[in-house]
Amino acid sequence: MTAVIRTSNLSKFYGKIRGVEDLNLEVHAGETFGFLGPNGAGKSTTIRVLLDFIRPTAGSAEVFGLAATEHSVEIHRRVGYLPGELAMYERMTGEELLRYFGALRDVTDLAEGRRVADILDLDLSRTIRSYSSGNRQKLGLAQAFLHRPELLILDEPTNGLDPLIQQAFYGLTAEAAAEGRTVFLSSHILPEVERIADRVGIIRGGHLVTVASVAELKAKALRRLELRFGEPVDATTFERIAGVRSVSPGDGGRVIDLQIEGSVDAVIKEASRHEVINLVSHEGDLEEAFLAFYSESEEGADVR
Amino acid sequence: MFDSVFRKTIWDRKSGFVWWVVGLLAITGVTVAFWPTLQRDSDALMDLMEGLPEGMLNLFGAEEASAFLTGPGFVNSRVFASVGSFIAIFFAISMGTAAIAGEEDKRTLDLLLATPTPRDRIVLESFAAQAVLTTVLATVVWIALLVADPLLDIGLSVTGVTAASIGMALLALSFGSLALMIGALTGNRSLTVGVTAGVTIATFFINGLAPLIDSIAWTQKLTPFYWLLDHQPLVNGFQWQPLVLVAAIVVFVGIALWGFRRRDVTV
Numbered sequence: 001m002t003a004v005i006r007t008s009n010l011s012k013f014y015g016k017i018r019g020v021e022d023l024n025l026e027v028h029a030g031e032t033f034g035f036l037g038p039n040g041a042g043k044s045t046t047i048r049v050l051l052d053f054i055r056p057t058a059g060s061a062e063v064f065g066l067a068a069t070e071h072s073v074e075i076h077r078r079v080g081y082l083p084g085e086l087a088m089y090e091r092m093t094g095e096e097l098l099r100y101f102g103a104l105r106d107v108t109d110l111a112e113g114r115r116v117a118d119i120l121d122l123d124l125s126r127t128i129r130s131y132s133s134g135n136r137q138k139l140g141l142a143q144a145f146l147h148r149p150e151l152l153i154l155d156e157p158t159n160g161l162d163p164l165i166q167q168a169f170y171g172l173t174a175e176a177a178a179e180g181r182t183v184f185l186s187s188h189i190l191p192e193v194e195r196i197a198d199r200v201g202i203i204r205g206g207h208l209v210t211v212a213s214v215a216e217l218k219a220k221a222l223r224r225l226e227l228r229f230g231e232p233v234d235a236t237t238f239e240r241i242a243g244v245r246s247v248s249p250g251d252g253g254r255v256i257d258l259q260i261e262g263s264v265d266a267v268i269k270e271a272s273r274h275e276v277i278n279l280v281s282h283e284g285d286l287e288e289a290f291l292a293f294y295s296e297s298e299e300g301a302d303v304r
Numbered sequence: 305m306f307d308s309v310f311r312k313t314i315w316d317r318k319s320g321f322v323w324w325v326v327g328l329l330a331i332t333g334v335t336v337a338f339w340p341t342l343q344r345d346s347d348a349l350m351d352l353m354e355g356l357p358e359g360m361l362n363l364f365g366a367e368e369a370s371a372f373l374t375g376p377g378f379v380n381s382r383v384f385a386s387v388g389s390f391i392a393i394f395f396a397i398s399m400g401t402a403a404i405a406g407e408e409d410k411r412t413l414d415l416l417l418a419t420p421t422p423r424d425r426i427v428l429e430s431f432a433a434q435a436v437l438t439t440v441l442a443t444v445v446w447i448a449l450l451v452a453d454p455l456l457d458i459g460l461s462v463t464g465v466t467a468a469s470i471g472m473a474l475l476a477l478s479f480g481s482l483a484l485m486i487g488a489l490t491g492n493r494s495l496t497v498g499v500t501a502g503v504t505i506a507t508f509f510i511n512g513l514a515p516l517i518d519s520i521a522w523t524q525k526l527t528p529f530y531w532l533l534d535h536q537p538l539v540n541g542f543q544w545q546p547l548v549l550v551a552a553i554v555v556f557v558g559i560a561l562w563g564f565r566r567r568d569v570t571v
Contacts, residue, residue, distance in 0.1 A: 048569075051417070051418055053414065053417055053568070053569045054568040054569065054570075055566075055568060073420045073421075073422055074420070076417075076418055076419055076420040076421075077420040079418070081414075081415070081418040083411075083414040083415060083418075085411050085414070086411075086415075087410055087411035087412050087414075087415075088412060088415065089316075089412055091316075092306075096306055099306045100306035100307075100312055101415065101419055103306055103307040103308065104308075104309070104416075104419035104420070104421050105419055105420060140415075143415065
């Protein structure tokens with residue numbers, strides 16, 4: 001498979017502050033790649049190097065096989081970009097903004113931008129000044145899709161979008177993927193990435209912790225299960241089950257909080273031998289997913 | 305209006321620009337309107353002027369008190385050697401600052417840079433917009449003075465007014481391109497405004513006052529004001545000295561191109 005994005009030992013320091021360090025990342029043509037990490041992990045730094053807004057301290061980055069520092073104009077022509085810190089010209093209307101960025105890309109037909117705005121339910125005739133943060137985000141997306149780029153680089157694309165619009169956005173990325181275009185999106189929300197990405201790269205403290213397919217990630221993700229029983233239960237029986245990472249009993253043994261890696265099947269079967277009054281399952285959140293990976297890659301993960 | 309950085313930059317000024325024009329017209333208009341009165345009471349005024357210290361006269365663009373009492377001398381001191389030029393200068397500084405430092409400060413630069421527009425072109429088109437609008441301001445003064453001259457019998461020459469108006473534009477663009485340069489190098493809006501405005505005021509006073517002190521008189525030659533105002537274009541017409549300002553503008557824009565090309569753009 002051809003790599004649309006490739007970084008080789010990419011490091012970026014801002015003075016002494018680390019942005020990213022020794023990052024080796026490869027995104028294949030046609031895939032949707034989720035770049036996952038908490039705020040400040042280095043996601044935006046990586047993206048800004050790809051677009052040549054900032055220059056690497058060491059290592060290199062290529063987009064479409066072109067060196068980011070040498071061929072930024074050609075790369076920009078073929079990339080649609082949504083910044084993480086989105087700001088636009090306040091006095092323009094949505095339509096005018098599309099016309100301006102369209103013109104700078106030699107795109108005079110704004111049909112695609114209007115279509116995306118329509119799908120996301122955005123009124124392009126109003127001035128940007130009057131937009132809510134959600135509307136600004138929608139316009140940012142319309143602008144990124146405008147020239148039907150072969151690579152979409154979207155930094156935290158669902159920021160500020162309400163759940164219904166998020167669904168519409170997932171539809172747009174699915175559509176782009178179906179057309180064979182590449183989507184590279186950053187996020188700090190695990191379920192979102194699970195939902196739309198083929199592969200996921202997890203970054204933390206400037207280091208790429210792991211790259212995995214979503215299926216692998218799901219298998220590894222920690223889930224939290226809270227069980228409430230009719231009578232006190234011996235917590236130690238749960239500790240012996242494979243995959244259970246932690247067990248914390250409460251309320252005199254009537255409540256048990258579990259962290260489980262992978263399938264919860266064995267835990268449910270064990271629990272069903274007792275009277276179960278309630279069961280609450282928490283979607284494994286990102287921090288917990290990270291923990292699952294750190295326990296394996298502790299050495300490289302968070303030094304310095 | 306939205307097909308290039310150049311035209312968009314001009315569009316940005318659609319509501320504000322008229323006030324700069326009004327300001328310049330006002331100072332020009334008030335100045336020439338006072339001329340007939342001044343001429344009538346010239347004796348009293350002469351006494352007053354001669355009482356002023358030499359430095360004060362210098363600051364207002366006159367070598368000696370009597371210069372104020374000629375039409376061109378009076379217009380020069382009020383429009384070209386002080387308030388009028390300052391309006392044009394601060395307009396150019398505002399354009400030079402808005403270009404890169406302003407966009408970086410407002411965080412709109414990311415989206416602009418993500419388009420296939422080379423960084424050089426952003427600098428050059430921003431400067432072109434600044435040059436065009438500053439030239440419009442100078443043209444407004446040019447027209448106003450040429451219209452007023454025969455009506456009020458000021459005694460201006462077309463050559464002098466033309467040379468002085470072009471000089472005003474060059475003077476303004478010297479500081480405007482300095483702002484563009486500092487913005488391109490640092491991306492810091494308040495630093496750009498602060499330094500450029502400070503340099504403007506400082507060089508204005510150096511040009512006026514340094515000649516009074518022999519040991520630092522040479523510093524006058526470091527100021528853009530010297531290369532224009534000390535040669536009285538309104539009286540003497542075209543000379544070579546204002547070309548020094550053209551050279552300064554070329555150098556500042558050149559450094560802006562070089563600096564912006566190699567710099568990280570921050571968020």
